Each structure stands twice: as structure tokens, then as C-alpha cells.
Amino acid sequence: KNEVEQSPQNLTAQEGEFITINCSYSVGISALHWLQQHPGGGIVSLFMLSSGKKKHGRLIATINIQEKHSSLHITASHPRDSAVYICAVGSLGGATNKLIFGTGTLLAVQP
């Protein structure tokens, strides 16, 4: 079993829909990251969370440390949101950049 699990693996939505991507992890963590990867490979960091909730534009990320679970929400989805969304955790144990990644969620938003 992977240490970081994401669901769903694939998601197709209509423009304007509310989207939720889930991430569960089994290790102790210092921080959780949500990343976005567009075709061609480039990865952009969307959020870094250690507790609570963060919002940036139409994107909202939440984390529940006790339940070892995080969600990424996209409100009023748009075709430009189509990408792979990756959850990654930085485990406990010092000042390291090492991340453990989920397998990603491929999101397609249709006009």
C-alpha cells in the first residue's frame, strides 16, 4: 500500500462544476503539498499545509491531521484547470526537502 493515496485517479468535469480531490496518507508528516502538473511536465506548487485551510483564488486546500487526510477543492472549474494534481507529504524527521508523492489525479474540465 502506498504511503500517500489519492482519489479519484481520473476526473472529468463540466465547466463551472465544484471539484474535490482527496489525499490520504499513512505516515507522520510535517507538511503536505498540493502540486499541479500541466502536459509537458512543468510542476507548480499550489499549497503547502501543516494545519487547517488555505485559499487562493478558486482553489481551497484543507487538511485534517488527526484523520491524515487532505482535500483540494476547485470552485467554478474552468478548462484551464485541466492538469494532473499531485499530493505530496514531507515526513517527520528534520530539515529535508524529501517528498513522498501520491499517484496524481488527472483532471479534465470540458467546456
Add this chain to the structure above:
Amino acid sequence: KAGVTQTPRYLIKTRGQQVTLSCSPISGHRSVSWYQQTPGQGLQFLFEYFSETQRNKGNFPGRFSGRQFSNSRSEMNVSTLELGDSALYLCASSLQPGPGRIQYFGAGTRLSVL
């Protein structure tokens, strides 16, 4: 401010050869991490460098090595290439290492081993 620059963007090599990939971090960033991305295994941590020292290494064979220079630029080397080394290799930089640090990723080097 320029982003993370990786060169080359694409490489084709044959089995048994060796390859060197380069990463120039964002100016002022002293921590560089390398990741491998394959369709089968997804993204995996290779190693990280800070102040020219390797601080952590992922579960990869010794054929994978790297180094960091005094200007924080980093290189990774793969010797005796195998077909399974075909992947997208991503470099990321941050001001300092730490799980709560935002990492800025380069566009990657896509390596094909024939």
C-alpha cells in the same frame, strides 16, 4: 527573477552510456532536490543538496549520483544507463531545506534510453 533552469530538455541515450543533467536553481536558493517521474512509479525522490552537501538520498542504485557546486548549481549523473532509466527528471529548488518549504520546479529533462 529567473526560475529553475534544467538542461538539456531532452536527451536520447543508449543502454550502457552515461548521462549528466544540469540544474540551475533560482537565484539565492541554496537547496536543490532531484526527482524522477515515470508512468509506472510516478514521482520519486532521488536526492537533495544543500551547501554542496548531499543531505538525503532516495532508494536508487549507486549508478545515480549528484553534486552541488558553490554557486548552488547542481548536476546529476546516471552511469551505465538501463532502459528503465527512461523518465522525466525534475529538479526543484528552495531557499533552505525543510518539509514546510515551497519547492520551485524546473521544466525537467526528458531522458529516453534506447
